Amino acid sequence: MTTNTRIVLASRPTGEPQPANFRLEQATIPVTGPGQVLLRNLYLSLDPYMRGRMNAGRSYVPPIAIDGVMDGGTVSQVVESQHPDWHAGDLVLAHGGWQTHALVEGSQLRRRLDPATAPLTTALGVYGMPGFTAYAGLREIGKPQPGETVVVAAAAGPVGATVGQIARLQGARVVGIAGGPDKVAWLRDELGFDAAIDHRAPDFAEQLRAAAPGGIDVYFENVGGKVFDAVLPLLNDFARVPVCGVVAHYNATALPEGPDRVPWLLTLVLQRRITLRGFIQSDFMHLYPEFVREMGAWLRDGRMRYREDFVDGLENAPQGLIGMLRGDNFGKRIVRIAAPA
Amino acid sequence: MTTNTRIVLASRPTGEPQPANFRLEQATIPVTGPGQVLLRNLYLSLDPYMRGRMNAGRSYVPPIAIDGVMDGGTVSQVVESQHPDWHAGDLVLAHGGWQTHALVEGSQLRRRLDPATAPLTTALGVYGMPGFTAYAGLREIGKPQPGETVVVAAAAGPVGATVGQIARLQGARVVGIAGGPDKVAWLRDELGFDAAIDHRAPDFAEQLRAAAPGGIDVYFENVGGKVFDAVLPLLNDFARVPVCGVVAHYNATALPEGPDRVPWLLTLVLQRRITLRGFIQSDFMHLYPEFVREMGAWLRDGRMRYREDFVDGLENAPQGLIGMLRGDNFGKRIVRIAAPA
Numbered sequence: 001m002t003t004n005t006r007i008v009l010a011s012r013p014t015g016e017p018q019p020a021n022f023r024l025e026q027a028t029i030p031v032t033g034p035g036q037v038l039l040r041n042l043y044l045s046l047d048p049y050m051r052g053r054m055n056a057g058r059s060y061v062p063p064i065a066i067d068g069v070m071d072g073g074t075v076s077q078v079v080e081s082q083h084p085d086w087h088a089g090d091l092v093l094a095h096g097g098w099q100t101h102a103l104v105e106g107s108q109l110r111r112r113l114d115p116a117t118a119p120l121t122t123a124l125g126v127y128g129m130p131g132f133t134a135y136a137g138l139r140e141i142g143k144p145q146p147g148e149t150v151v152v153a154a155a156a157g158p159v160g161a162t163v164g165q166i167a168r169l170q171g172a173r174v175v176g177i178a179g180g181p182d183k184v185a186w187l188r189d190e191l192g193f194d195a196a197i198d199h200r201a202p203d204f205a206e207q208l209r210a211a212a213p214g215g216i217d218v219y220f221e222n223v224g225g226k227v228f229d230a231v232l233p234l235l236n237d238f239a240r241v242p243v244c245g246v247v248a249h250y251n252a253t254a255l256p257e258g259p260d261r262v263p264w265l266l267t268l269v270l271q272r273r274i275t276l277r278g279f280i281q282s283d284f285m286h287l288y289p290e291f292v293r294e295m296g297a298w299l300r301d302g303r304m305r306y307r308e309d310f311v312d313g314l315e316n317a318p319q320g321l322i323g324m325l326r327g328d329n330f331g332k333r334i335v336r337i338a339a340p341a
Numbered sequence: 342m343t344t345n346t347r348i349v350l351a352s353r354p355t356g357e358p359q360p361a362n363f364r365l366e367q368a369t370i371p372v373t374g375p376g377q378v379l380l381r382n383l384y385l386s387l388d389p390y391m392r393g394r395m396n397a398g399r400s401y402v403p404p405i406a407i408d409g410v411m412d413g414g415t416v417s418q419v420v421e422s423q424h425p426d427w428h429a430g431d432l433v434l435a436h437g438g439w440q441t442h443a444l445v446e447g448s449q450l451r452r453r454l455d456p457a458t459a460p461l462t463t464a465l466g467v468y469g470m471p472g473f474t475a476y477a478g479l480r481e482i483g484k485p486q487p488g489e490t491v492v493v494a495a496a497a498g499p500v501g502a503t504v505g506q507i508a509r510l511q512g513a514r515v516v517g518i519a520g521g522p523d524k525v526a527w528l529r530d531e532l533g534f535d536a537a538i539d540h541r542a543p544d545f546a547e548q549l550r551a552a553a554p555g556g557i558d559v560y561f562e563n564v565g566g567k568v569f570d571a572v573l574p575l576l577n578d579f580a581r582v583p584v585c586g587v588v589a590h591y592n593a594t595a596l597p598e599g600p601d602r603v604p605w606l607l608t609l610v611l612q613r614r615i616t617l618r619g620f621i622q623s624d625f626m627h628l629y630p631e632f633v634r635e636m637g638a639w640l641r642d643g644r645m646r647y648r649e650d651f652v653d654g655l656e657n658a659p660q661g662l663i664g665m666l667r668g669d670n671f672g673k674r675i676v677r678i679a680a681p682a
Contacts, residue, residue, distance in 0.1 A: 224607050238624075243611045249604045258599010262606055263590045266565050270584045270619040277618075278611040283579075 004029045006099030007317055009064045013054055016251045016325065021054065022070070022318040030103040032082045037106045039076035041096040044314070044335040045124035046072070046321050048222075051250040070098035070317070073129060075113065075120050077340055081106065091115065091340065093123045098317055100337060111292075118299050120340075125158040125332030126306040127295055129281055133244050134162035135291045136284035137220060138170075141242035141277050146171030148217035151208070153227045154247065155196065156183035158306065158332035163220045164193050165304055172218070175211045177227055179327045186330075191305055205230040215239075224248040232265070235274055243278040251325060307331025345370045347440030348658055350405045354395055357592045357666065362395065363411070363659040371444040373423045378447045380417035382437040385655070385676040386465035387413070387662050389563075392591040411439035411658075414470060416454060416461050418681055422447065432456065432681065434464045439658055441678060452633075459640050461681075466499040466673030467647040468636055470622060474585050475503035476632045477625035478561060479511075482583035482618050487512030489558035492549070494568045495588065496537065497524035499647065499673035504561045505534050506645055513559070516552045518568055520668045527671075532646055546571040556580075565589040573606070576615055584619040592666060648672025 003026050010023040032038050053064045053071055064071055074096030078086050083106020086092065091113040096102035113120055118127050125131060142163075144150045150167040154160040155176030164174045164187070176187040176196045187196035195211035197204065208230050215236035221228060225248030235241070269276060298304035309331040311320035317335045324333045344367050351364040373379050394405045394412055405412055415437030419427050424447020427433065432454040437443035454461055459468050466472060483504075485491045491508040495501040496517030505515045505528070517528040517537045528537035536552035538545065549571050556577035562569060566589030576582070610617060639645035650672040652661035658676045665674050 221607070224604060228603075228607065243607060246604065246607050246611055249608060252604065255600035255602060255605060258601050259596035260599050260602050261596060262569075262602045263565060263587065263593065264596060265603055265606065266562070266569070266584060266587050267590060268619075269617055270587055273619045273621065273624060275616065275618040276610055277616040278609075278614045280614065283614060 002029055003027070004099055004101040005314060006069050006097070007314065008067050008069055008098075009054060011066065012056055013251075015253045017051065017054060017318070017322050019318050019322070024315055029101050032080050032103065035083050035106055036081075037078055037083050037086050037104055037109065038080040039074070039092070039094055039096050039102045039104060040079050040341070041074040041076045041094075041100055041102060041337050042091075042340055043075040043121050043124060044072050044096070044098060044317060044337055045074065045129070046311070046317065046324055046329075046333040046335060047130070048245055048247045048250060048325065050321060051325055071095070072097050073124055074102070074337075075123055076102065083107070083109075085109075089341070091120060093128060098314065100314060117296060121308055121332075121334055122299065122306065124334055125308060126162050126304060127292075127299060130158035130332065131162045131295055132288065132291050133159050133281040134166060134220075135295065136281050136287050137242035137244055137279060138163060138166055138218075139287060140284055141275070141279060142167075142218040142220060142240050144170050144172040144218050147173070149173045149175065149212050149214055150218040150220065151175045151177065151212065151216050151231055152220040153177045153199070153223040153231075154245075154327075155187050155193070156307070156330055157222075159222055159244065160220070161187075161191060161306060161331075162304070165191060165298075167218070168192065168194075169298070169303060175208070175216075177208070183330055186307070199227055209234060218242075221245070222247060232268060235268070235272055237272045239272060239274045241274060241276045243276060244280065247325065247327075309333045311335045313337075343370055344368070345440055345442040346655060347410050347438070348655065349408050349410055350395060352407065353397055354592075356594045358392065358395060358659070358663050360659050360663070365656055370442050373421050373444065376424050376447055377422075378419055378424050378427050378445055378450065379421040380415070380433070380435055380437050380443045380445060381420050381682070382415040382417045382435075382441060382443060382678050383432075383681055384416040384462050384465060385413050385437070385439060385658060385678055386415065386470070387652070387658065387665055387670075387674040387676060388471070389586055389588045389591060389666065391662060392666055412436070413438055414465055415443070415678075416464055417443065424448070424450075426450075430682070432461060434469060439655065441655060458637060462649055462673075462675050463640065463647065465675055466649060467503050467645060468633075468640060471499035471673065472503045472636055473629065473632050474500050474622040475507060475561075476636065477622050477628050478583035478585055478620060479504060479507055479559075480628060481625055482616070482620060483508075483559040483561060483581050485511050485513040485559050488514070490514045490516065490553050490555055491559040491561065492516045492518065492553065492557050492572055493561040494518045494540070494564040494572075495586075495668075496528050496534070497648070497671055498563075500563055500585065501561070502528070502532060502647060502672075503645070506532060506639075508559070509533065509535075510639070510644060516549070516557075518549070524671055527648070540568055550575060559583075562586070563588060573609060576609070576613055578613045580613060580615050582615060582617045584617060585621065588666065588668075650674045652676045654678075 078090040156178040222245035224246035419431040563586035565587030
């Protein structure tokens with residue numbers, strides 16, 4: 001095996017990404033230099049933030065260049081190492097990208113994975129970046145108190161499902177919002193959410209109001225759009241709104257029609273003393289060791305549950321991302337690239 | 342003197358208040374009961390929040406009833422007391438309302454005033470609620486660091502002028518925004534702001550950008566409207582926006598035309614990890630003793646300056662409030678009702 005199969009950004013999408021925005025190509029497997037590690041990628045994480053990286057504008061980090069390899073977190077295996085901390089055969093959490101092989105600096109590898117502790121793929125979901133997003137956003141911004149009502153959107157996704165379960169462990173009342181009856185049933189019957197609502201229902205806003213009779217104290221925002229609109233009037237005094245995503249707007253090419261509701265939002269923020277705060281998980285890395293310990297325990301004793309949604313083959317990653325942005329995933333979407341050696 | 346002259350809410354305004362929304366009337370001076378104190382009001386504070394109290398809807402507290410006395414903070418003198426803490430002749434900070442006399446519970450009186458410590462009227466401005474709003478909002482939310490850029494709107498008003506001066510004392514670079522050349526000159530020449538900008542200038546947004554070449558770290562929001570619109574694109578990563586008022590919207594009867602920029606605001610909050618947080622000063626009463634001590638010292642040693650803008654006679658309070666909502670005050674607007682005995 002001397003070829004690196006990879007998917008690059010062929011062109012920038014306008015609105016919803018199309019298959020033609022991606023290109024599958026073959027390249028030579030790179031050679032390790034001092035301090036470097038060559039990885040074989042086993043699993044690739046698909047995440048909503050990737051849509052932002054495809055745009056020309058800066059989001060958190062510079063965009064992916066045209067003809068550049070698509071970015072992404074991976075579970076990978078070390079093929080060859082010139083870094084003292086890593087050895088051939090090691091299983092690691094990496095930022096390997098949309099390709100079969102990746103050359104990385106050993107100093108940038110995140111953590112060694114032990115399949116005996118937790119299934120490898122959880123390092124891309126509940127026990128990785130999405131799970132840590134949930135953990136850190138609740139710890140630093142949401143701060144749910146026992147008896148408070150927490151609402152989370154995209155609740156069948158890896159961030160939302162984790163938010164809801166952590167909030168319940170902390171004694172809060174949790175209302176999950178998801179798209180479709182199967183996801184809603186899973187939240188209620190499997191995860192034990194206090195209520196779950198289908199945002200596709202024509203009376204969604206009324207259902208939400210009925211499910212939060214005492215108002216909403218924490219809204220974990222990862223979608224925006226009509227869910228945000230339905231939540232906002234229900235927020236209580238001193239409500240906290242951690243904002244880690246606005247998926248509903250990622251493919252938008254123009255703002256919605258008016259009126260301009262910014263003054264209404266500001267007035268509500270003022271009158272109810274609401275905190276609206278954007279974050280990304282890497283802002284809170286000081287909490288990471290605690291997350292690894294606490295989440296590891298929750299996973300081992302079965303208090304934390306999760307769902308994974310697999311796409312087979314690197315070549316199907318583009319369709320996997322396009323579909324996920326429409327909400328067709330049910331659980332953490334992961335691309336299976338190869339089996340461990 | 343047996344008559345209480347008072348101004349009541351005659352009708353609820355639509356848009357800008359009109360003189361006909363107020364009614365001056367005479368009533369009998371009430372008699373004190375156990376625990377109560379009869380006050381003669383000397384100075385009445387006019388504040389933007391009063392516009393909200395005139396509406397039917399709940400803001401922080403229930404609205405003023407039709408035919409009810411207009412609400413407001415006062416510097417008052419005790420005429421008669423049946424409460425052990427207060428004695429005839431005492432000068433006090435009270436919530437006496439728009440009237441010559443007020444009957445209050447002694448337990449609700451806020452603090453005794455000593456004209457030797459600071460001029461009495463400062464208890465309604467820099468050394469009272471507006472000053473404390475500035476102090477608490479910076480302490481709890483804005484948290485300016487040395488070298489950071491702080492922008493404050495309505496900077497010639499009692500909150501804004503105090504925000505700017507405290508931020509400078511803490512080593513921040515301060516840009517003030519005000520309406521008209523005299524206010525701008527005062528901010529720059531008298532208060533020592535690093536820059537001051539007239540929001541009426543046609544190239545206001547460009548001037549603001551030039552005055553904040555490194556972006557904005559703290560925006561103390563008390564007006565909303567076009568100032569907010571000009572500030573938002575300039576906010577840095579991790580910017581903090583304490584929201585204590587949106588005066589530009591208080592008289593609005595409808596939302597502005599579209600597009601709806603809420604998705605744009607949410608996206609910016611996310612990408613730059615902005616904190617937008619509403620508050621009122623009474624949320625932070627634990628800081629009040631510290632404020633009294635620290636602000637008292639700043640006033641005594643001349644590091645804190647302020648301006649007052651007097652209206653003579655209770656009968657002119659309605660016009661004083663109407664004009665203030667248009668921005669025609671220059672400094673803290675206070676109605677002189679009577680001289681101390």
